[in-house]
Amino acid sequence: MASHRYCVIMCGGVGSRFWPYSRENRPKQFIDFLGTGRSLLQMSYDRILPIVPKENIVVVTNEKYAHLIREQLPDISPSNILLEPARRNTAPCIAWAAYHIAALDPEASMIVTPSDHLITNENVFTECVVRGFDFVESHDALLTLGITPVRPETGYGYIQIGQEVEPGILKVKTFTEKPNLELAKVFLESGEFFWNSGIFLWKASSIIEALHRYDSDLTALFDKGKGCFGTPAETDFIENNFPSCPANSIDYAVMEKADNVYVECVSFGWNDLGTWSALYDNSPKNRDANVTQNCQILTYESTGNIFAVREDKLVVVHGLKDYIVADAGDVLLVCPKSEEQRIKQMVNDVKLAYEDKYL
Amino acid sequence: MASHRYCVIMCGGVGSRFWPYSRENRPKQFIDFLGTGRSLLQMSYDRILPIVPKENIVVVTNEKYAHLIREQLPDISPSNILLEPARRNTAPCIAWAAYHIAALDPEASMIVTPSDHLITNENVFTECVVRGFDFVESHDALLTLGITPVRPETGYGYIQIGQEVEPGILKVKTFTEKPNLELAKVFLESGEFFWNSGIFLWKASSIIEALHRYDSDLTALFDKGKGCFGTPAETDFIENNFPSCPANSIDYAVMEKADNVYVECVSFGWNDLGTWSALYDNSPKNRDANVTQNCQILTYESTGNIFAVREDKLVVVHGLKDYIVADAGDVLLVCPKSEEQRIKQMVNDVKLAYEDKYL
Numbered sequence: 001m002a003s004h005r006y007c008v009i010m011c012g013g014v015g016s017r018f019w020p021y022s023r024e025n026r027p028k029q030f031i032d033f034l035g036t037g038r039s040l041l042q043m044s045y046d047r048i049l050p051i052v053p054k055e056n057i058v059v060v061t062n063e064k065y066a067h068l069i070r071e072q073l074p075d076i077s078p079s080n081i082l083l084e085p086a087r088r089n090t091a092p093c094i095a096w097a098a099y100h101i102a103a104l105d106p107e108a109s110m111i112v113t114p115s116d117h118l119i120t121n122e123n124v125f126t127e128c129v130v131r132g133f134d135f136v137e138s139h140d141a142l143l144t145l146g147i148t149p150v151r152p153e154t155g156y157g158y159i160q161i162g163q164e165v166e167p168g169i170l171k172v173k174t175f176t177e178k179p180n181l182e183l184a185k186v187f188l189e190s191g192e193f194f195w196n197s198g199i200f201l202w203k204a205s206s207i208i209e210a211l212h213r214y215d216s217d218l219t220a221l222f223d224k225g226k227g228c229f230g231t232p233a234e235t236d237f238i239e240n241n242f243p244s245c246p247a248n249s250i251d252y253a254v255m256e257k258a259d260n261v262y263v264e265c266v267s268f269g270w271n272d273l274g275t276w277s278a279l280y281d282n283s284p285k286n287r288d289a290n291v292t293q294n295c296q297i298l299t300y301e302s303t304g305n306i307f308a309v310r311e312d313k314l315v316v317v318h319g320l321k322d323y324i325v326a327d328a329g330d331v332l333l334v335c336p337k338s339e340e341q342r343i344k345q346m347v348n349d350v351k352l353a354y355e356d357k358y359l
Numbered sequence: 360m361a362s363h364r365y366c367v368i369m370c371g372g373v374g375s376r377f378w379p380y381s382r383e384n385r386p387k388q389f390i391d392f393l394g395t396g397r398s399l400l401q402m403s404y405d406r407i408l409p410i411v412p413k414e415n416i417v418v419v420t421n422e423k424y425a426h427l428i429r430e431q432l433p434d435i436s437p438s439n440i441l442l443e444p445a446r447r448n449t450a451p452c453i454a455w456a457a458y459h460i461a462a463l464d465p466e467a468s469m470i471v472t473p474s475d476h477l478i479t480n481e482n483v484f485t486e487c488v489v490r491g492f493d494f495v496e497s498h499d500a501l502l503t504l505g506i507t508p509v510r511p512e513t514g515y516g517y518i519q520i521g522q523e524v525e526p527g528i529l530k531v532k533t534f535t536e537k538p539n540l541e542l543a544k545v546f547l548e549s550g551e552f553f554w555n556s557g558i559f560l561w562k563a564s565s566i567i568e569a570l571h572r573y574d575s576d577l578t579a580l581f582d583k584g585k586g587c588f589g590t591p592a593e594t595d596f597i598e599n600n601f602p603s604c605p606a607n608s609i610d611y612a613v614m615e616k617a618d619n620v621y622v623e624c625v626s627f628g629w630n631d632l633g634t635w636s637a638l639y640d641n642s643p644k645n646r647d648a649n650v651t652q653n654c655q656i657l658t659y660e661s662t663g664n665i666f667a668v669r670e671d672k673l674v675v676v677h678g679l680k681d682y683i684v685a686d687a688g689d690v691l692l693v694c695p696k697s698e699e700q701r702i703k704q705m706v707n708d709v710k711l712a713y714e715d716k717y718l
Contacts, residue, residue, distance in 0.1 A: 298709060300698075313688075313690065314709065315693075316691070318693070319698060325691070327686075327691060331672065332675070332684070332686060334675075334677070334693060335676070339659075339677050350657060353657065
């Protein structure tokens with residue numbers, strides 16, 4: 001019996017917070033970030049394979065990364081690679097994937113997952129995702145995975161839980177913005193708040209219905225393509241219409257508005273690797289508490305640094321404490337970890353000064 | 360009338376204090392350190408050309424740099440390039456050059472100069488060197504150029520002056536080691552101490568005679584080659600005998616012992632560029648007091664740094680103060696300027712860990 005379970009791997013991000021280690025022509029998700037021999041995208045793919053057959057795994061990415069997908073995931077059929085002609089954030093991406101999958105299989109349920117997160121306990125992940133599929137297949141529900149917080153993190157959005165409807169699955173009371181440290185501590189102690197992972201499960205029909213209700217402009221656009229999805233005409237339709245979608249996140253378009261939103265509370269060693277500091281915190285450290293990505297280092301009176309350098313380079317450092325040192329061949333970045341939120345501004349400054357040369 | 364004035368450019372150093380910008384296969388003197396389009400060696404050559412005809416300019420270097428000399432000084436005849444088969448410091452280098460030149464021209468006088476110093480006022484340099492030649496040609500004198508100090512520098516040796524014998528030329532009372540800061544201040548105020556530039560003038564016959572008196576082991580070795588110098592047999596003789604010379608400096612072998620040592624007191628904007636800090640002090644600075652060598656930089660809250668990077672690399676730095684950032688493609692060094700004396704140790708550590716790969 002063919003599985004009705006699908007996976008959508010969102011893979012179009014540029015990872016500019018990791019510039020210059022992550023570059024526009026090879027963003028974060030395509031990099032072997034942990035030195036394991038597998039990129040974050042490949043790890044995301046490997047992780048879902050025990051749950052969803054590879055024929056049902058769909059990758060959505062920007063068309064400029066098509067060759068990287070083919071290179072890194074050679075087992076994925078070209079028809080399962082959805083190439084966005086423009087960046088429009090997660091709502092249009094997910095809408096397209098849902099229309100595509102629903103056309104192939106009206107009974108489809110699906111997990112939607114970023115391609116650049118770290119998950120350390122894959123067995124627990126599998127259990128949680130299976131339980132999530134079971135739930136959404138028996139309810140008209142939009143389910144999000146909420147990560148049990150382990151520290152008062154100020155870098156994530158939180159989900160406040162409501163009433164439990166099944167063991168481990170609860171109504172969502174509210175989504176909250178990133179809190180300040182004081183509030184994050186309150187969240188952590190309360191036991192009522194979970195990290196918003198950006199991993200979702202639902203039936204394709206459920207999310208399409210929710211999109212119709214809460215973002216009818218978007219569905220009006222996709223409804224024009226009825227009959228195209230899953231056929232050779234799909235590519236042309238998308239090429240002509242996708243760029244007209246307003247950029248919007250699925251959280252803002254649907255999750256924060258719908259009333260059938262649930263959270264499955266999970267603990268499987270998750271980190272969104274959204275920042276250098278997060279990567280530092282989640283990487284093995286040497287005896288001087290330095291972290292290296294793909295490089296040789298020799299350090300003197302230097303601790304708490306993260307070195308992300310292309311292979312076969314030797315980095316010799318004296319007297320650096322808690323810095324990011326990222327070398328990408330033609331660009332070198334040296335910046336305190338505490339100032340990493342300014343890297344986006346630096347990338348803008350570089351763009352102003354040198355156009356696309358170093359992006 | 361053919362000139363009897365010769366120049367010996369010593370060009371065999373490895374420049375390890377500037378590692379990794381200076382590498383064993385392309386030391387400091389071969390690098391366009393000031394971004395002028397001419398290497399320090401080429402600038403040394405250009406500077407002496409108005410005084411000494413190119414036929415009389417001799418370059419002494421290690422045999423591994425022969426191709427770099429040919430590349431950078433194509434006008435120098437191969438017979439004017441003396442290739443040392445081993446590194447033996449300045450005394451054997453100068454002895455060989457003196458024997459070589461004396462064989463070609465018994466009346467020769469010569470200036471001996473390092474190839475990796477900076478001299479900013481070339482007109483004054485020319486005047487001083489001509490006056491020095493005039494002096495040594497009329498005296499049996501070993502003349503060294505003493506630089507009028509402009510700051511209490513602790514990185515140089517000093518020369519204490521004695522009696523003036525001609526305007527601007529004085530007997531040397533003593534050579535001194537590098538002083539501490541307190542003593543350097545006393546030196547500066549006294550007006551009696553000058554920086555030891557390592558630039559010498561003498562007749563070839565005078566230095567050979569002094570070597571006979573003060574380092575007879577060395578001259579015994581070179582005297583065995585009588586008849587070879589300036590002939591095709593010279594190469595074989597040097598190949599077989601030069602490595603037997605003990606390593607020794609000309610200062611220790613002769614200058615600190617001889618009694619016919621004079622100093623010409625000069626001021627022509629000299630710096631030995633012996634350290635990153637010296638290079639920093641002598642380079643033009645941008646508005647944040649950063650110095651760049653061959654690179655694009657974008658700095659934030661960063662001052663007093665020196666960036667030495669191969670061309671076409673962009674360096675983006677936040678929160679670095681008074682650091683050296685040197686990138687040589689396969690090696691990156693980040694080190695406070697105040698710790699630069701430890702770079703030699705780092706190079707040793709790199710050698711222990713990786714052999715010659717990164718030297």
